[in-house]
Amino acid sequence: MRSVAISLFIAFGIGTAASASCIGDASFRTCTDSSGNSYTTTDMGGISTTYGHNSRTGSSWNSTTTDLGGGMTSTYGHAANGNSWNSNSMDMGGGMRSYSGTDARGNSFSGISTDGDSR
Structure with missing residues (x-):
């Protein structure tokens, strides 16, 4: 699920993947990156929650991803x-996933991605 959360940071423009340095383990970790972001992620029982803050801008964000089983995930946040x-x-099999949702600007999106897509 960590890759889902990181992908969402990139897809929604709420963070970057630039030079992150992390401490902790697979269940609880805190990371900082070169863009001023710091974020804490907990992974427990199929639920991954991330809280982030940018010290340069003062902005904060969060996301929660739930593994619903059967290749389905649900993610929401601010x-x-x-x-x-x-x-x-x-998960549709064969490296394909269908996705849908609403971005932070209120725009709906949907589509099908293949392995290597960022969604």
């Missing part, structure tokens, strides 16, 4: 602008 967003995805 972006740095304070707006909520959500995303649902389902």
Whole structure:
């Protein structure tokens, strides 16, 4: 699920993958990156929650991803602008996933991704 959360940071523009340094383990970790972001992630029982803050801008964000089983995940959170967003995805097999949701600007999205896509 960690890759889902990181992918969502990138997809929703709420963070970067630049030079992150982390301490902790697979269940609880805190990371900082070169863009001023710090974030804490907990992974327990199929639920991954991340809280983030940017010390340069003062903005904060969060996300929660739940593994629903059967290749389905549901993710929701609040972006740095304070707006909520959500995303649902389902593994279709053969390296393909369907996804849909609403971004932090209120725009709906949906589609099918293949291995290597960032969604």
